[in-house]
Amino acid sequence: MLEQNHRSALSQLFLAEILIGSVGVFVHESGQDAVTAVFYRCLFGGLFLLAWGLVRGHLRGLLQDRVLIRGAILSGILLVLNWVCLFAGMARSSIGVATMVYHFFPFVMLILAALVQGERTRPVDLMWTLLGFAGVACSADPARMWHSADSSYLIGIGLTFLAALLCGASLLMSRKVGKQRPFALVMIQCWVGVLMLGWFSSAAALHGGTHWLWLLGLGVIHSGIVYVLFYSSYPRLPVVTIAVMAFVYPLVTLLLDYLLYGHRLVPVQMIGLGLIVLGTLGVNLKWTPGFSRESRASA
Numbered sequence: 001m002l003e004q005n006h007r008s009a010l011s012q013l014f015l016a017e018i019l020i021g022s023v024g025v026f027v028h029e030s031g032q033d034a035v036t037a038v039f040y041r042c043l044f045g046g047l048f049l050l051a052w053g054l055v056r057g058h059l060r061g062l063l064q065d066r067v068l069i070r071g072a073i074l075s076g077i078l079l080v081l082n083w084v085c086l087f088a089g090m091a092r093s094s095i096g097v098a099t100m101v102y103h104f105f106p107f108v109m110l111i112l113a114a115l116v117q118g119e120r121t122r123p124v125d126l127m128w129t130l131l132g133f134a135g136v137a138c139s140a141d142p143a144r145m146w147h148s149a150d151s152s153y154l155i156g157i158g159l160t161f162l163a164a165l166l167c168g169a170s171l172l173m174s175r176k177v178g179k180q181r182p183f184a185l186v187m188i189q190c191w192v193g194v195l196m197l198g199w200f201s202s203a204a205a206l207h208g209g210t211h212w213l214w215l216l217g218l219g220v221i222h223s224g225i226v227y228v229l230f231y232s233s234y235p236r237l238p239v240v241t242i243a244v245m246a247f248v249y250p251l252v253t254l255l256l257d258y259l260l261y262g263h264r265l266v267p268v269q270m271i272g273l274g275l276i277v278l279g280t281l282g283v284n285l286k287w288t289p290g291f292s293r294e295s296r297a298s299a
Contacts, residue, residue, distance in 0.1 A: 009236035013245050016229035021252025023222045024095035025260060027087050030214035032205055034087035037218060038080060039201040042193030044219020045227075049187040052228060058183045065184075071177030072185045075170045076192030082166035083193070085159045092156025093140075096257035096265065099250050100139035101160040103276050107132045108168025110283055117172070125283050132279030136161070138272025182231045190223055243284035247277055 027037045053059040062068070090098040107129040113119040140157045141149075178185030205211065234242060250273070257263045265273070281287065 005236055009233040010241065010245075012229045013233040013237060013242065014248060016226045016233070017245055017248035018252050019221055019229075020226050021249045022256060023218070024087075024090050024099065024253055025256050026214050026218045026222065027090060028095065028261075030211045030218065032211065032215065033202055034084045034091065035197055035200050036202040036205050037087050037215070038083045038193060039197040040205070040215040041083065041218045041223050042080065042190045042197065044216050045223025046187060046190035046194055046219075048220045048224030049183070049190060049227070052224070053183060053187055058181070059187070062181070062184050065181070068177055068181055068184065069188060071173060072188035073192055075173040075177070075185075076189030077196065078166045078170035078173065079189050080193035080196050082163045082170055084197075085163035085166060089156045089158075089160030089163060092152045093160065094257060094263045095261070096254045096263050097139060097141070097269070098156065098160040099253040099257075100269070100273055100276060101136050101157060102164050102167070103250055103280065104132060104136045104161065105164040105167040105171065106280050106283060108165050109172050112169060112172050117176075122286075124288060128279045128282035128287070130279075131282070132276050135272040135275025135277075135279060138268050138275060140272075141266060141269055143266075143268065183227070186223070186227045186231075240285055243281060246280070250276075 027034075030037055030040075032040070050059075086098065086102055089101070093101075110121065110125060110129060114121040145154060145157070174182075174185055174189075205215070254265065254273075
């Protein structure tokens with residue numbers, strides 16, 4: 001029974017990572033600007049999560065939990081700004097490159113946790129963080145940035161890096177206030193996005209067309225189904241499995257970016273991807289310089 005439960009959770013997490021890896025494609029195919037795309041992601045995602053939460057009973061007593069609501073609003077502002085910056089960065093660079101640069105956010109969480117919350121950080125984790133940052137620098141294709149990149153590409157890389165900073169800060173805040181009710185936390189964050197961006201969303205989207213299918217999918221799939229799968233699988237899986245499975249997301253993104261849009265990585269970007277993977281696993285799995293995992297007792 002336990003093995004079957006583990007397999008079910010693993011399958012759910014794997015499906016969630018595959019689905020979230022397609023978020024950039026949905027944004028691109030919708031043909032909308034970053035603000036409009038995020039607005040509809042929040043709107044359709046918020047409606048889905050509200051309906052699911054009411055049916056499943058995840059929202060009982062929510063209005064009385066003022067600490068959660070306050071934290072969800074503050075972290076939601078950061079999360080929504082992060083999505084806007086990420087989608088704008090994708091439009092100016094590429095889906096694959098932006099996704100690799102974006103994956104600096106786990107290191108942002110580590111640094112902020114040490115600086116703001118006073119969490120103990122192992123010296124070796126700083127080494128993994130520097131390794132991850134080197135990977136981000138390589139993934140942005142430094143030769144292109146130095147010799148032939150236009151201003152749009154450079155702005156895209158900058159926006160994506162800003163998105164990683166905002167994501168790390170949002171996730172750190174969310175971790176603090178939403179441990180007991182992660183589903184309710186995400187739902188509130190979506191509605192924060194609706195209120196933030198409603199006035200800035202482009203009216204040009206308000207006409208018939210296939211773009212509505214992409215926008216609906218962006219909300220229902222990437223802010224609805226994906227988060228349901230994440231939060232139903234996380235409690236049933238070890239941290240090691242979650243950390244390793246997280247790399248399905250960028251790999252799917254890179255594959256789709258190549259198959260659909262013909263964007264392939266140059267060798268230095270492949271090296272960067274490897275460094276990001278190595279650095280992230282080193283932090284999440286508590287590797288030592290000898291690449292042996294520390295025991296929980298010694299942590």
